[in-house]
Amino acid sequence: MLDKHGIARRIAQELQDGWYVNLGIGIPTLIANYIPEGISVEFQSENGILGMGPFPTEAEVDADLINAGKQTITAMPGASIFDSATSFAMIRGKHIQLTVLGAMEVADNGDIANWKIPGKMVKGMGGAMDLVASADNIIVAMMHTNKRGKSKLLRNCTLPLTGVKCVKKIVTNLAVLDVTDQGFKLLERAPGVSVEDIENATEGRLIIDGDIPEMNI
Amino acid sequence: MLDKHGIARRIAQELQDGWYVNLGIGIPTLIANYIPEGISVEFQSENGILGMGPFPTEAEVDADLINAGKQTITAMPGASIFDSATSFAMIRGKHIQLTVLGAMEVADNGDIANWKIPGKMVKGMGGAMDLVASADNIIVAMMHTNKRGKSKLLRNCTLPLTGVKCVKKIVTNLAVLDVTDQGFKLLERAPGVSVEDIENATEGRLIIDGDIPEMNI
Amino acid sequence: MQAYLSLKTLLFYIVKEQKGEMNKVVKNAQTAIQGIKDGMTLMLGGFGLCGIPENCIQALVDAGIKDLTCISNNAGVDDFGLGLLLQKKQIKKMIASYVGENAEFERQMLSGELEVDLVPQGTLAQRCQAAGAGIPAFYTPAGFGTEVAEGKEVRYFDGKPHLMEHAFDAPFAIVKAWKGDAFGNLVFKGTARNFNPLMAMAGKITIAEVEELVEVGQLDPNTIHTPGIFVQRIFQGANYEKRIEQRTIRS
Amino acid sequence: MQAYLSLKTLLFYIVKEQKGEMNKVVKNAQTAIQGIKDGMTLMLGGFGLCGIPENCIQALVDAGIKDLTCISNNAGVDDFGLGLLLQKKQIKKMIASYVGENAEFERQMLSGELEVDLVPQGTLAQRCQAAGAGIPAFYTPAGFGTEVAEGKEVRYFDGKPHLMEHAFDAPFAIVKAWKGDAFGNLVFKGTARNFNPLMAMAGKITIAEVEELVEVGQLDPNTIHTPGIFVQRIFQGANYEKRIEQRTIRS
Numbered sequence A, B: 001m002l003d004k005h006g007i008a009r010r011i012a013q014e015l016q017d018g019w020y021v022n023l024g025i026g027i028p029t030l031i032a033n034y035i036p037e038g039i040s041v042e043f044q045s046e047n048g049i050l051g052m053g054p055f056p057t058e059a060e061v062d063a064d065l066i067n068a069g070k071q072t073i074t075a076m077p078g079a080s081i082f083d084s085a086t087s088f089a090m091i092r093g094k095h096i097q098l099t100v101l102g103a104m105e106v107a108d109n110g111d112i113a114n115w116k117i118p119g120k121m122v123k124g125m126g127g128a129m130d131l132v133a134s135a136d137n138i139i140v141a142m143m144h145t146n147k148r149g150k151s152k153l154l155r156n157c158t159l160p161l162t163g164v165k166c167v168k169k170i171v172t173n174l175a176v177l178d179v180t181d182q183g184f185k186l187l188e189r190a191p192g193v194s195v196e197d198i199e200n201a202t203e204g205r206l207i208i209d210g211d212i213p214e215m216n217i
Numbered sequence C, D: 001m002q003a004y005l006s007l008k009t010l011l012f013y014i015v016k017e018q019k020g021e022m023n024k025v026v027k028n029a030q031t032a033i034q035g036i037k038d039g040m041t042l043m044l045g046g047f048g049l050c051g052i053p054e055n056c057i058q059a060l061v062d063a064g065i066k067d068l069t070c071i072s073n074n075a076g077v078d079d080f081g082l083g084l085l086l087q088k089k090q091i092k093k094m095i096a097s098y099v100g101e102n103a104e105f106e107r108q109m110l111s112g113e114l115e116v117d118l119v120p121q122g123t124l125a126q127r128c129q130a131a132g133a134g135i136p137a138f139y140t141p142a143g144f145g146t147e148v149a150e151g152k153e154v155r156y157f158d159g160k161p162h163l164m165e166h167a168f169d170a171p172f173a174i175v176k177a178w179k180g181d182a183f184g185n186l187v188f189k190g191t192a193r194n195f196n197p198l199m200a201m202a203g204k205i206t207i208a209e210v211e212e213l214v215e216v217g218q219l220d221p222n223t224i225h226t227p228g229i230f231v232q233r234i235f236q237g238a239n240y241e242k243r244i245e246q247r248t249i250r251s
Helices: A004-012 A027-034 A084-092 A128-134 A195-201 B004-012 B027-034 B084-092 B128-134 B195-201 C007-017 C054-063 C083-087 C103-111 C121-133 C196-202 D007-017 D054-063 D083-087 D103-110 D121-133 D196-202
Strands: A020-023 A042-045 A049-052 A075-081 A098-101 A105-107 A138-141 A169-171 A175-180 A183-189 B020-023 B042-045 B049-052 B075-081 B098-101 B105-107 B138-141 B169-171 B175-180 B183-189 C041-044 C068-071 C091-096 C115-118 C137-140 C154-157 C160-166 C170-181 C203-214 C233-236 D041-044 D068-071 D091-096 D115-118 D137-140 D154-157 D160-166 D170-181 D203-214 D233-236
Touching: A004 A027, A004 A138, A004 A169, A020 A027, A027 A098, A027 A138, A042 A084, A084 A128, A084 C121, A084 D121, A098 A128, A128 C121, A183 A195, B004 B027, B004 B138, B004 B169, B020 B027, B027 B098, B027 B138, B042 B084, B084 B128, B084 C121, B084 D121, B098 B128, B128 D121, B183 B195, C041 C196, C054 C083, C054 C170, C054 C203, C083 C103, C121 C137, C121 C160, C121 C196, C170 C196, C196 C203, D041 D196, D054 D083, D054 D170, D054 D203, D083 D103, D121 D137, D121 D160, D121 D196, D170 D196, D196 D203
Parallel strands: A020 A042, A020 A098, A098 A138, A138 A169, B020 B042, B020 B098, B098 B138, B138 B169, C041 C068, C041 C170, C068 C091, C091 C115, C170 C203, C203 C233, D041 D068, D041 D170, D068 D091, D091 D115, D170 D203, D203 D233
Antiparallel strands: A042 A049, A049 A075, A169 A175, A175 A183, B042 B049, B049 B075, B169 B175, B175 B183, C137 C160, C137 D137, C154 C160, D137 D160, D154 D160
16 A cells, blocks of 8 residues: 555656646645656646746745745746746646646546535635646546545546546556546556455446556555 | 828827827828827837837847838837737737728728728738727728729728728828718818818718818827 | 937937826825725736735725625635735625635635635636737636536537636736836746736736836836736835745755 | 755756756757648748748758648748748648738739638737637637628627637647747747747647757746747757848938
């Protein structure tokens, strides 16, 4: 079973040289720490920067340089700054090669819910609806089950949707899965996790085709 | 009767302090030479500059600084440069207070034709269609009749239209006229021009209400 | 760019350009917000607390203008940014993409005192830009199949569903820039740019507060982010706190 | 903006960013235009002869690629700019707003050899921007009641008629900038900016030729006009003529 850092590390293996990547808040943010050797990617933050660098040192902190999570950041050499319309032009116009975000629920047709729990506080969708509606390559990074042990990989989402039929791949603490027309296709098991563990934790349609290898992580 | 410079001088009287103005090619360009004392305006050229200055001296010529007529220009202090989308955002978004352009024909309902003569060479509309469709304040600067003596102020345009019901005011070599729901309303006569001269040169509906003063120019 | 003009030309023209209506400088925030009335719709620049018009927000609090509809990506925090207007219950309706980090906001929303319209961030940005550019409506894929799509026209392009979204309409926009001049030209710094240039284009009257007001001609025309035509009033603000929401440090 | 990063941090990260796929530098125009085939649609930046990709146009002439559809505000003059491609009859269709000043263009159009689609200049710009921004369609008042409106959807907003216009679709865009770096970041000079940043956004593959290729990190992130994400290939051009169409001098 993976922890949050393990999930980030596994997703980092998906990165390809030269990609522009948008990382959501939470687990996705951790991915920046695990970029494979020999791979160069640029991180976009939708509040208006491309080429986001690591968090600043105390001396580098600048209130005018933050990411979409409102965290202080740095700019890498070759970075560029732009307004919010240009930022979402990059997103909507499919200039970003990979979007990684968290989710509360994913359905086996690729629907995703991650912005609202009716009856509870609604914080808003931020840029998530634009990201999921536009990106060709969306990976969801999340725990396989919620705090009450209920599966987050469902036949149908129960929460208000963020986007329909958009998620392509899911990396959880238990598994790596593709979203296909027939449902979740199990690709890899986390270290020490059995196919049965994954079956038990998955409510949506699960396709198990042949031997399922353990992640190489 | 006015010459081209006279027409430009009369239109310059319409300028108000603080206005942003787009001047078309031809007579309109001459207006910049007759800005009244105590009035500050900024000229926009739709290829992407606000705060266009006079033509350059030989030493100032820069191939990367031209106006929409492809003439070399200068930039005034306080000028700004932008791309074509931003430029037409200014135009379409009604940020320009006055647009002056030439015309081949104007109808008494405000229709304008100035981009195409069927069977002859078509040079294209450039930015004229955007300008006339968007500007709240459009003045046409032109000769009252064409080279064959035919009126250019018509009941209906005969040439392909550039825009419909958009012209607000016309300044010709003979007169100043407003476009109203009832047709061209004669406001002023050019020096030495009679009301009858103007009636003879105007094919569209002409409203003559009371004494028509001579221009103060 | 000043180099394009000879000194002689420059001196000849600069005198008359510096005065009159082209000079948009007002005294302070209090003067700048004149004309903003109860019940109006305002656009306010900023992302989180980054690049927000601190001086004008305080002036709106001081002036006690109420029943405002505020279009802004966020709603500040409890004791800063738009949170200050929320505390005094001056906001009737909030149009935003993300409103977390604000307990008073939550309380007012749940009690029904505050109306909230949540808009996807990219759609929010594009609706501002469209307003400034005279584009009344456009199509975007964002929000199809979600609550956001309710009541909106769906149209397919290349087989993919899109929603029709409309330009915003705001009599006033308030933005914050790094530098500006008397003509209203603005330059932003870092990610404090965000929604500011878009909202500057969109306001019928746009108020810009700047950290530094420079002489006309000091800003390079090539690097101006917001041409002065989009700004109607400008002033040099004071006492910028520039509060940081998430001070995240690398060890 | 480099000041935001300590020298230590900078040196730590700069090494790995300089190589690999993020480095978009190609050798020259000939290499840059690889993949452009007969019959393709190209966007080409520039207004008149100002800010046109001189090197790539020459490379297209040399490569003899034909039946091209060119989206460009103008069509050059007889012996420069796109006029060079017209001379060799490499252009099948021209999408532009203004095509005067070109006798060969006129001849080909009148003889029916050349197909011409005239688009209002603001609509042309917006259709490029929309393509880059993933906006498939938008509404504009330009052209209502004219030939341009033929076959287009008319829709009223606030009682005013608008036409629906679609985003362009171009596999290649070719732009010319003043400075650029290996990541594809671009800076333009003066009115040579014009359509270039919009077309850079719109091309599936965007080729940028620049007068000066600078080191990554040299361009101030705050003043970059086109972020590198929009550019796939870049090279430093040579022998720029920068011909002036109307050399107008003040006495």
